[in-house]
Amino acid sequence: MPDFPFIIVRELDALRAQVAGWRGSGHKIGFVPTMGALHEGHLSLVDLAGEKADKVIVSIFVNPAQFAPHEDFDDYPRTEQSDFEKLSLRAVDAVYVPHGDAMYPPNFSTAVSVGGVTEGLESATRPHFFGGVATVVAKLLNQVQPDLAIFGEKDYQQLLTIRRMVRDLDMPIEIVGGATGREADGLAMSSRNAYLTADQRETAGELNKIMRHAIDTIEAGETPARALDKAKTALLAAGFNAVQYLELRDAETLEPVKANTKSGRLLAAVGIGDLRLIDNMPVLLP
Ligand code: PAF
Secondary structure (H helix, E strand, C coil): CCCCCCEEECCHHHHHHHHHHHHHCCCCEEEEEECCCCCHHHHHHHHHHHHHCCEEEEEECCCHHHCCCCCCCCCCCCCHHHHHHHHHCCCCCEEECCCHHHHCCCCCCCCCCCCHHHCCCHHHHCCCHHHHHHHHHHHHHHHHCCCEEEEEHHHHHHHHHHHHHHHHCCCCCEEEEECCCECCCCCECCHHHHHCCHHHHHHHCHHHHHHHHHHHHHHCCCCHHHHHHHHHHHHHHHCCCEEEEEEEEECCCCCECCCCCCEEEEEEEEEECCEEEEEEEEEECC
16 A cells, blocks of 8 residues: 555544544644545545644545435445545545444444434435434544534535534534535536536536526525526526425525525535436525
């Protein structure tokens, strides 16, 4: 195995010893959890961790608990060596790659369930998802015990779920949201974009443009209901085969916006071929 400019840790005891040493020397620890198949979007989160902390730990773990039986757990890209190569070009101190059976030993019987922000949106089609995410992130945060952890705004409902969990369970960790990495045409970066055909890739670039247009018209005074109806029609005309949701929610609580909501978030999930794309953007309400 080539040498990398960070340590690769696969055992929890070794991780704890390393973190204790850094903490004993007064270092602030930043943590970026990932499922690997790293792209520039992840790497920008790693860079953000480097700006905010003295030591940066990245985890790579494809978490079975957040995939439903019909989803792509077995086929999810596992690209450890190329992930290490990408991380070696950034300021990373440790990469934590836990074993599946250490994360979920026999008779594993505990689940973390977060209410409120997890309702609707992603949960409507992926009811298992946030339970699986909250459980593995609670474990990873307990294992790493960082001062701060970075999650991408691309998965906005996930980011708010983790914030709520950390607040409710009194975990002494700052949760920082990192801006969504975008391709030149604005498509939000995702490990699953690699599965798009050339035609689908072209259509995919329309999602953020149609959302942007809807936001511009809402900010200019159009009613959200009318702007979102037009946007749904435009998405289907652009070649997406389904609009699973396109909803304007309160940016903090993810509840439907009220007359006095100032800070909104437009969140979307669309189907393209057998794939699904999600995106979200801020909306300033009048
Ligand atoms: O966003 C992801 O990559 C995953 O949901 C996470 C936070 C690493 C948990 O498995």
